[in-house]
Amino acid sequence: MKLNVEANFTDPDAFYASLTDLHRNLDRQQSESANARLILLLANHIGDLTILEEALTIAGEVK
Amino acid sequence: MQNTYTNPIYPYRKSADQNTATPAHHPVVIIGAGPGGLALSIDLALQGIKSVVLDDNNTVSVGSRAICFAKRTLEIMNRYGCGKRMVDKGITWKKGKVFFQSEQVYDFDLLAEDHHQLPAFINLQQYYFEEYLVDRTQDFPQIDLRWKNKVLAIESTKNLNTLTVATPDGEYTITSDYVLSADGANSKIRTMLGLESKGQVFQDRFLIADVVMKADFPTERWFWFDPPFHKNQSALLHRQADDVWRIDLQLGWDADPDVEKQEEVVRPRIEAMLGEGIEFDLEWSSVYTFQCRKMDHFIHNNVIFVGDAAHQVSPFGARGANGCIQSVDNLSWKLARVLQGKAPVTLLETYNTERQHAANENIMNSTRSTDFITPKNEISRIFRDETLKLAKNYNFARTLVNSGRLSLPCSYNDSPLNSIEVETFNTNLTLGSAPKDAPLLIDNRESWLIDYLGNTFTLMVNIDVQTPEKLIAELNLLAHQDDLKLLLVTGNNDEAKNSRIQTTIAHQIIIDHKNIILDRYDLTPGSTYLFRPDQIITGRWKSLSNVQVSSAIQTALGFELEK
Numbered sequence: 372m373k374l375n376v377e378a379n380f381t382d383p384d385a386f387y388a389s390l391t392d393l394h395r396n397l398d399r400q401q402s403e404s405a406n407a408r409l410i411l412l413l414a415n416h417i418g419d420l421t422i423l424e425e426a427l428t429i430a431g432e433v434k
Numbered sequence: 435m436q437n438t439y440t441n442p443i444y445p446y447r448k449s450a451d452q453n454t455a456t457p458a459h460h461p462v463v464i465i466g467a468g469p470g471g472l473a474l475s476i477d478l479a480l481q482g483i484k485s486v487v488l489d490d491n492n493t494v495s496v497g498s499r500a501i502c503f504a505k506r507t508l509e510i511m512n513r514y515g516c517g518k519r520m521v522d523k524g525i526t527w528k529k530g531k532v533f534f535q536s537e538q539v540y541d542f543d544l545l546a547e548d549h550h551q552l553p554a555f556i557n558l559q560q561y562y563f564e565e566y567l568v569d570r571t572q573d574f575p576q577i578d579l580r581w582k583n584k585v586l587a588i589e590s591t592k593n594l595n596t597l598t599v600a601t602p603d604g605e606y607t608i609t610s611d612y613v614l615s616a617d618g619a620n621s622k623i624r625t626m627l628g629l630e631s632k633g634q635v636f637q638d639r640f641l642i643a644d645v646v647m648k649a650d651f652p653t654e655r656w657f658w659f660d661p662p663f664h665k666n667q668s669a670l671l672h673r674q675a676d677d678v679w680r681i682d683l684q685l686g687w688d689a690d691p692d693v694e695k696q697e698e699v700v701r702p703r704i705e706a707m708l709g710e711g712i713e714f715d716l717e718w719s720s721v722y723t724f725q726c727r728k729m730d731h732f733i734h735n736n737v738i739f740v741g742d743a744a745h746q747v748s749p750f751g752a753r754g755a756n757g758c759i760q761s762v763d764n765l766s767w768k769l770a771r772v773l774q775g776k777a778p779v780t781l782l783e784t785y786n787t788e789r790q791h792a793a794n795e796n797i798m799n800s801t802r803s804t805d806f807i808t809p810k811n812e813i814s815r816i817f818r819d820e821t822l823k824l825a826k827n828y829n830f831a832r833t834l835v836n837s838g839r840l841s842l843p844c845s846y847n848d849s850p851l852n853s854i855e856v857e858t859f860n861t862n863l864t865l866g867s868a869p870k871d872a873p874l875l876i877d878n879r880e881s882w883l884i885d886y887l888g889n890t891f892t893l894m895v896n897i898d899v900q901t902p903e904k905l906i907a908e909l910n911l912l913a914h915q916d917d918l919k920l921l922l923v924t925g926n927n928d929e930a931k932n933s934r935i936q937t938t939i940a941h942q943i944i945i946d947h948k949n950i951i952l953d954r955y956d957l958t959p960g961s962t963y964l965f966r967p968d969q970i971i972t973g974r975w976k977s978l979s980n981v982q983v984s985s986a987i988q989t990a991l992g993f994e995l996e997k
Contacts, residue, residue: 403813407820415830 374425436717438646438676439561441493444568446582452606460486461773463597463610465585465623468495469560470616470741470758472567476514477766479574480889481967483773486608487577488599490584494564497718498644501557501674502752506843506868507759508552509969513888515573516566517552524556525673530655532835534822536662540832541654544840549950550871551882555840557674559644560755588613588626590735612769613737616758619725621743627734633727633797636748638808639685641694643719644678645704649712651679657837659807659822663706668807670837671707678717681707682749684808691721724748726797726804732786740765745793750803750838753796760843761789767889767967771991776917781992784851792844799839806836843868846970850995853964853973853986859956869969872950875927876942883951886921886944887969891987894921895978896952897935897943898959905960909939911980917967918987923951966990 380386393409394402414423451458462478464471467489475485503511503520511517528544546554571577586605587598595613599606615623624631651673658669667684674680681704685694693699700719708714728745732738741758765785771777809815824831846852846866855865863870871884886892893912899905913920920941924932932943951957964973964986973986988994 403816404820407813407816408824411817411821411824411831411834412828 372425373419374422374429376429435715436644437715438678438717439559441496441561442565442568444492444579444581446492446602447580448601448603449578449580449583449606451608452601452603457596457607457609459609459611460484461611462486462614462769463488463595463608463612464614464616465489466615466617466741466743467491467564467568467579467581468616468618468741469500469563469567469755470743470762471614472564472571473510473514473759473762474614474616474740474766475577475579476516476567476570476574477762478770479571479576480514481767481770482576483770484576485578485614486610487571487579488583488585488597489579489581492581494568495560497720498559498561498642498674498678498680500560500563500752500755501672501680502756502840503556503558503563504752504756504841505546505550505552505554506841507756508556509868509871509884510759510763512552512884513969514567514570516570519566520558520563521552521556523562523675524558525653525675526553526556527653527655527673528554529653530657532822532825532832532837533656533658533661534819534826535660537826539822539826539835542832549873549948551873551884552871555752557672557680559674559676559678562675563755585617585623588623588737590627590737592735595736611736611773614740614765614769615737615743616740617743619742619746621739623737624729624739624743627737629729629734629739631727631729631744631746633725633746634801635723635725635727636804636808637687638804639687639689639691639694639721639723640749641681641683641685641700641703641719641721643681643683643700643704644674644717645681645714646676646678646717647708647712647714651708651712658707659818659837661707664703668837669707679714683707685721689721695719695721724804726801728790728793728797732789733782738765738769738782738785744789745796747796747800748804749800750807751796751800751840752838753800753841756841757792757796760792761785763968764789768992771917771967777991778993778996780995781851783995784849784992788844788846788849788851791846791848795844796841803836803838849972851966851972851990851992853982853989855974857974857976859961859974861954861956863955863971865971865973867971869965869971870954872946872954873948874923874951875945875947881944883944884969886919887965888967890967891918891990892921892965892969893918893983894923894951894955894957894963894965896924896957896959896961897922898924898926900959902935905978906935906938908978908980909941912983913939913941915984915987918983923957925949925952964990 462485464487531541584600589596656671670682672680732744852865922943960977962978972990
């Protein structure tokens with residue numbers, strides 16, 4: 372697998388706090404829009420289709 | 435009311451076949467004188483094959499219909515002798531704007547690659563395209579074009595097709611070795627033979643309207659997502675010849691087509707779209723739904739399906755007529771060589787495999803565009819809308835905006851007709867791909883590579899080798915081979931040397947005066963490219979061997995398929 376699923380954050384707690392802060396004052400619809408923007412920005416940063424497909428596969432494993 | 439164009443009425447003429455005691459027999463009968471049928475008759479005639487073309491009507495397309503013709507189609511039309519007329523009449527465009535809600539999010543320039551004879555795209559109404567093809571058929575005694583000849587019945591067996599045809603003078607019967615069914619998306623021939631075109635119908639309706647503007651308006655493609663004048667839908671504005679503008683308005687699935695195409699309903703929508711004070715006349719309008727579908731197999735006995743009859747796509751990306759012409763281009767040389775006994779019948783099967791590959795590619799691309807334009811659920815709409823909002827400030831998001839991926843020629847990379855490649859060429863052209871044009875000099879005048887490819891196999895060789903004796907010996911062994919022409923390329927205008935080689939091989943030399951051929955093909959001295967009669971690259975080598983070339987031609991003619 373090309374997708375890195377080992378710990379890679381410079382500061383995991385800070386990231387998680389920023390992520391929840393982003394949504395703190397947003398309603399459901401705004402949160403969905405913000406999430407979509409975030410996915411698009413990060414997906415472009417990664418770029419490599421193989422990696423993205425691997426991430427999409429894991430993301431799709433919802434019960 | 436259409437004012438800029440009057441449909442020609444072509445005369446019905448009684449054919450000698452209508453008086454014969456036993457049915458007349460023809461090698462090829464083409465059904466449908468639309469873009470596909472007309473192009474087939476011309477391509478076959480160029481290769482010396484006679485055909486009868488039957489059409490149930492007596493004019494060209496009513497309404498503009500297909501309007502966007504891509505470079506590859508223009509190159510093929512150039513080979514048919516219609517390219518110049520199309521480019522002269524058509525609108526060459528390269529700029530566009532994308533709007534989301536009330537704002538322009540970005541504009542673009544197609545920035546087409548330099549040094550091509552033909553533009554990346556032109557817009558031209560389908561009726562002109564068909565009219566030019568009809569005119570061109572008149573130049574060929576091999577083409578017997580019969581208007582007001584409607585096929586009532588077809589019987590198809592492994593060896594023979596029998597057609598019952600209705601005319602103003604009653605019915606008659608003809609037989610043929612091959613039937614080419616180019617009778618459109620709702621092909622009657624397909625239905626009569628109990629065959630199906632399968633796929634997806636999109637739950638949406640579109641209004642297309644042609645309007646004539648009374649004032650100047652830019653030659654650009656404008657696409658709106660969710661505009662204020664047409665909430666939650668999309669709209670497209672695009673210029674055609676004669677100051678006619680094509681407008682596409684998405685209506686949604688619940689719209690009533692009969693209501694929507696009435697002028698009093700159409701007019702206020704277009705007024706809102708064009709802005710205040712823009713005067714226009716409504717020429718023509720129509721409401722349509724669209725489908726992406728294809729037949730599982732394009733050949734049934736000796737009936738071969740071409741164009742929309744075989745494969746149909748949504749209009750986004752202009753892949754309908756462009757795909758159709760590429761199918762014609764693919765089929766004609768193969769059928770001609772099978773009929774002339776130069777290739778095995780199995781060669782025809784590669785029309786199916788190569789064009790199935792292309793149909794899948796076209797369907798995939800137009801389905802993706804359709805899904806972007808009409809998101810299928812709420813979350814898809816959110817992604818679509820956020821992509822458009824990001825596109826205003828962030829370049830990366832513009833690559834995701836999809837209002838139609840414009841048609842590029844399909845590459846037959848995995849075709850069994852390709853030779854095996856052993857050397858590496860530093861170019862993005864691959865075996866199975868369409869050629870890239872380039873400027874050249876011939877007899878001291880400027881011309882284009884694309885004009886020298888096609889109709890027969892073509893061998894392009896860079897003759898600038900250190901010691902040309904061996905190369906000349908190899909070329910001489912190929913110089914008089916049937917169905918092969920040589921294109922000798924040199925990078926320099928050394929007249930003495932060129933004239934010596936020219937005399938020895940008795941072939942024209944072309945000068946790659948701008949080094950574009952060298953660059954685009956990595957055509958280093960001694961390198962050789964073999965093009966099929968449809969101009970597709972089918973073999974290439976770093977040095978010339980007449981044995982390899984002859985073997986590659988056999989492979990491209992399908993003789994390897996027999997084994």
